[in-house]
Amino acid sequence: MGFSITFLGTGAATPTLRRGLSATVANVDEKLCLFDCGEATQIQMKRFKVKALHIQHIFISHLHGDHFFGLVGLLFTYHIGKRKNELHVYGPPLLEEILRIQMGISVKELNYPLVFHPLSSQNLEMVCEEDNFTVSAFPLQHRLPAYGFLLKEKERPRKVLHQFIEDYHPHYTDIVRIKSGEDYVLPDGRILSNEEITFPDPPISFAYCFDTAFYAPIAEVLKNVDLLYHEATFMHDKAELAAEKGHTTTIQAATIAKKALAKRLMLGHISSRYRNLDSFLNEARNIFSETYLAEDGMTITLRK
C-alpha cells in the first residue's frame, strides 16, 4: 500500500507556464488529500493524471488567492460530474461563506455531502482522522491567519519476512494472524516468535508549510518528518523582503528542516523572478543537503 506526494503547482502569487499555483496531492493507500487549491488545480489534475474523485480531504492553508481560487471550480466540477462521496474541506472560517455565495448562485443542493471544518486553533490540533492516517493543523506566521498541515500515518502492522514465507509456505490466514502480532507454530510444535519472522513497516509523515515567514517553533511539530514541503519564495539576499511579506528564504527553510531532523526537504512557492535555480537550490543545500526543488507534475514516492 503506497504513499506518494504529487506537486500540481509550485509557483508563487501568479501562475506561469512552468509553475502553476499552490496545490499538492498526498496519496495514502489511494485515499487522496489535497493541500491548497490555486486557480487551475483541476486542470493540473487532468494534466498529471491525478484521480480527482479519490480526493476526500481538501486543506486550505490560508485565504490568499493563489492558494484557494481553484477550489470553487473544483467543487462545481464535482457537482456536475455527479460525485456522490463525501468531501471534507478544512480552512479559515470565511472560506465557507465565500464558497456558499458562489456555489449558491447556480446550485440549490450539491450532489454530494460537503463538510466544512473551520480552522482556528492556535496550537497543533488533529483535524482529520482516517483509518490509516491523521492530519493535524498548526498555525504559521503570515500576513493573515495561515496553517501548516502534518499528515502522519498511524502505526502499521509489521511485515512478514520474505525468507520466512519461502522457507515455510504459510497459509494466507496464518499471514493475517502473524500481521496481527501472533507467533507462528510449526507442525512439530516449535514456535517462531512474531519478532523473528517480521520486520517493522514504519509509518510515514508529510508536512506542508505554506505560506509562512521563518518561524522556528514549528521545527518541534515537524520533528523527524519524512518529507517536509516548505515554501521558499526567495533567496536569502531577500531576507528582509521575505520577512516583510511573510515568506521564507532558501536558507530559512533549510534551517527548519535541519532543526526538525527532517529526512527530506522539498522547496516550493518559488518566485517567478528566479530563472536559473542552481544557486537557489545550492543555498539551501549548504544548510541541509537533502533539499530538492519541487516541479509541477513531479511525484515523490515514499512507499510503493
Add this chain to the structure above:
Amino acid sequence: MGFSITFLGTGAATPTLRRGLSATVANVDEKLCLFDCGEATQIQMKRFKVKALHIQHIFISHLHGDHFFGLVGLLFTYHIGKRKNELHVYGPPLLEEILRIQMGISVKELNYPLVFHPLSSQNLEMVCEEDNFTVSAFPLQHRLPAYGFLLKEKERPRKVLHQFIEDYHPHYTDIVRIKSGEDYVLPDGRILSNEEITFPDPPISFAYCFDTAFYAPIAEVLKNVDLLYHEATFMHDKAELAAEKGHTTTIQAATIAKKALAKRLMLGHISSRYRNLDSFLNEARNIFSETYLAEDGMTITLRK
C-alpha cells in the same frame, strides 16, 4: 489598424485538456475586450500570448462558474503586477459583491482603478463606448440572467486608393485631409473628388452569445454582424436537453446566423461528450454554410 478575435476557452461546464472554459478576446486597434473569464483564463492568455495588460473592458455574460471563476485571479494578478490603467468590468450586480469579498481579504486598495458596471437592462443597451467602437448588451434566455454582447466599430474614414498615391505622390498632410473627406486639388487646378480617390473601410462587428437557449428575437439585434460567436453545446438530437438546460444546438445556432444574415458563424461552448466533431459541424453547415468551430488558441483576423 486591426480587428481580431482570439478564442481562449471553447469548452462547456468543466475544462478539458483540449478546451478551456469560456473566454474570448477581441482586439480592436490594440484595445482589448475580454468576453467571459472562466477559470485559468489568465494562464490561457500566457499560453496564447495575449497581452493581458491591454485589456480595458471585461464583459461577464452570467454567473455560472465556467464563465467567471477566473476573474478574481486575473484581477489579483493585475494588482500584484502593478497594473495602473483603468479596468472596466461589466456583469450581473452580484458579481461586484463576489469580487469584493474575495479581493477584500488580502487587498486593502487595488493598485488600479476598477470600475464595475452592473448589467440589468431588459433591452439592447450600449454599455461601453470607446473612440473607435461601442459594446452593447442584450438579454439572452438562460437558467439565470445572461447577456449577449455586440461589439461594433464606429464609422471609419474612407481609405485612400493606392493607385491615386502612386499616380500623384500626395504629401502626407494631403492624405490626412483626404481621409477627413476633402477633395484633392491638382497643381493645374483640376479637382479629384474625394469619392473617386478613396474607398470605404466598413466598420466591423462581433457578437458574443453565451449561454442561451435558442432565442430567435436576437437575430434582429445581430443583423449583418461580421462574426457571430454563438454557443452550441449540443447536436440537434439533444434539442430537448438543450432547451431544459438553457443551451443551443448546432442547428439552432446556425438558424440564428442565417436569420441575422451574419457573415460568419463560430461555434463554441462545445460539450466534451463530442470527440469527433465532423457531424457536429456538418449539422450546422447544412443550415448556414459559413459555420466554423472555435478552438482554444485560434485567432480570426477580421482586419489586418
